[in-house]
Amino acid sequence: MAAPAPILSLKAVAKSFGTFKAVDDINLDIAEGEFFTIVGPSGSGKTTLLRMIAGMEQPSGGDILLRGERINDVPANKRPTCMVFQSLALFPHRTVGENIEFSLKIKGISKEARKVRALELMDLLRLPQSCYAKSVMKCSGGERQRVALARALAYDLQILFIDEPLSAIDSKLRKTLEKELKDIHRETKKTFVYITHSLEEAMVMSDRIGVMQAGKLVQVGTPEVIYSAPNNRFVSEFIGDVNVIGVDVAAGGLLHATSLDTSLKPPAVPQGFSSGHLVIRPEFLRFVTEPSEVDNAVTGRLYNEYALGSRIQYQVRVGEAVFVVEKLRQQAFNGVRGDKVTIGWDAADSILVTD
């Protein structure tokens, strides 16, 4: 079965400001109906990339293709795409209804037809109809998010771009909105391209994730792949606290960890790998009584303990290195600060990455 033609293709897209390469040689295909998320820290070029795809910024190199047609020179107001801005950029002098209907008014659609469509969208986004005549400035944070989404969806679009609209909201509401956004994606069947600096947020919603680092797309894959098979140290560290140990390949199929001055059993070593990092996620580390219970074990002192809601995080100091271990609250480790403890992991639970 041939893969469906991508709705959006980026071919060597680049953007420089002076000598600074904000976006550097991006190649990417996004499939019709996909929820694609671009993740990266601030300054990684993700917003610049999105602004280029949306037509608000001219690429300094490469091509942007929409259904195979080059759209580099098509201005934003002529592209069948729409963006939800980080600031939402609602029209403060207008009501909720007028905001949602903006693009319809521009098209010259009659007042009655506009209102019908606006109320439909408000239903889809779970905005009460009583909001219709309310000034957007009187809306709560969550309502504004929904108005911004509804306004974008009212535009007859093929791709919806969303630039980190959830970053300023408290975490409870954010979690609700993340799930709602996923539902809206499913109901509208449109292609969504989402930007965030939070890999966790990306994991909840996305079909595929692209990780950006310093203007480059370093890895593209499903959330599962990004989580379990990161390409490099940057991607592996992006998800949160991880244990990263600098290692060299040593004799006998073992790894030598310089900082711990010990040998470790590796997972499958990729071809040509000579030195890099061994990554172990904190939930894969265990407290053990006998080093023989696990493939690799190190001994240190319990150093700190943090309650993270459903989980507890422990920090264990081994020589100069600090290991992070996480346990579910029900499986809390019974230890006191300063105790001598042995922690370990199975080789299969670790990942080898290059820099």
Added chain:
Amino acid sequence: MRRPAFLSQGSRAALPITLFLLAGFVAPLIAVIWFSFMPPRTFSLAAAPSLENYATIFDSTSYISFLWSLALAAATVVLLVLVCYPVAYGLVRKFGKWAMLLTLLFTIPLFVSENIRLYGWVLFLIKNGVLLGSLKTYFGLELESILFTRTAILLGMVYVYLPFMLFPLTLGISMVPNETRDAAFDLGASRWQVFREVELPLSMPGIVIGFLLTFVLAVGAITEAKVLGGQRIIPVAHDIEIAFTYAQNWPLGAALSVLLMLVVGALVLAALWRFDLDRFLGRK
């Protein structure tokens, strides 16, 4: 037990400036209003009040000066909006590093007295002056001078009050967030529609403030008509000046002043009511 203070701490702290404003600002205003009810050509505030001065004004042709002042001010303000909006837009959005220099160039003339600047215009516009003299010498063109015409008065007023319109407008335009303009553009609006639907309404507070500021200043304009207009028009401020000086009729001058304040005050209040600033900013 402490007695509750007569005034709150804030009011007590504001007392000196309150007294200062009462003595320096409110008292003269009351004196002018009171003077307008005194008998003509008197210099005392102690006589029995009457409406004689107002009757004189309504019987005279003073309304012509009033109309000229209001018409000139209105024309000035309209011209200023048309001239300043593009400049202000450029200063905020387009000129980049040159904006600072341009702002400075617009500000520097304010350090020179208005009279001197207007006499400069006289030298520039007068027959055989900078403009017409050069045209005659270098191009052999002989044109009528616009000096001492109504056009010259209007030109002078637009020139003098330009900064007072320009800076509120730059403020107004800079209050329109970039992303809001981008959003309108992204939703399919043309440049003109972005301007009409988003930029103009959102920069309206600046426009209204510039409008009121320049209008109030321009209604009181006097030197432009004297210097550039050659007294072709007598604005009401000139009438007031004459009443207080040559005519030695303070009560009449005071009555004219009060009427001018009432007219301008009514117009400003009407404008503020019509263009509620908070509504433009979406705070209501």
